[in-house]
Amino acid sequence: MNGNLSLFDISGRAMSAQLVRLNTTASNLANAGTVSGSEAGAYRAMKPVFRTVMDQSGRATVAVDRVTVSQMAPSKRHDPTNPLADAEGNVWEAAVDSAAELVEMVETARQYQNNVQVLETAKGLINETLRMGQ
Numbered sequence: 001m002n003g004n005l006s007l008f009d010i011s012g013r014a015m016s017a018q019l020v021r022l023n024t025t026a027s028n029l030a031n032a033g034t035v036s037g038s039e040a041g042a043y044r045a046m047k048p049v050f051r052t053v054m055d056q057s058g059r060a061t062v063a064v065d066r067v068t069v070s071q072m073a074p075s076k077r078h079d080p081t082n083p084l085a086d087a088e089g090n091v092w093e094a095a096v097d098s099a100a101e102l103v104e105m106v107e108t109a110r111q112y113q114n115n116v117q118v119l120e121t122a123k124g125l126i127n128e129t130l131r132m133g134q
Contacts (some may be wrong), residue, residue, distance in 0.1 A: 005055040007122050011115045013053070013061040018112040020048045020064045025105045032096040035077070037084040042074035043094035045101070070095055 005013075024046040031043040051065040072095040080089030 004057050005059045005061055008119065010059065010061040011118045011122075013063065015112055015115045017048070017050055017062045017064055018108050018115065020067070021108045022105065022112070024048055024067060025101050025108060028096050028101045029098065029105070031094050032098045032101065034094045035079075035082065035084055035091040036074070036094075037086050037091060039074055039076070039092045042092035043096065044072065044074070045070040045094075045096045072097075 028045045034043055036042040046067050046069055048067050049065045050062050052060050053063045054060050074092040074095045076090050076092055078089055079085055079091050082091050085091050
């Protein structure tokens with residue numbers, strides 16, 4: 001990475017990463033309980049993978065490296081009345097753990113809020129420093 005990261009760069013990047021995390025969690029929750037006519041077509045939960053980014057002075061922040069798809073298998077359920085059922089009357093329910101996703105959403109919201117607080121504190125300190133110099 002070129003250049004040095006400011007406090008605002010670091011917190012801003014962290015907030016962007018948390019937003020990706022929140023969006024994937026929301027997508028997972030939105031698809032929980034959906035069914036497909038095949039195992040291959042069933043929804044699987046997504047998870048972002050993060051990496052550390054260092055500047056020239058050794059300060060670190062985070063970046064989204066990629067978004068992966070869970071290897072958890074969808075649940076097969078016998079439901080011959082479902083219009084998506086295969087020839088044997090089976091459907092596959094999305095591979096999403098709703099309880100784990102809700103915990104992830106709460107944790108993500110807290111992490112995002114922590115970064116908002118860092119920015120608010122920095123802004124307040126900068127403003128106070130400017131007032132002292134007058």
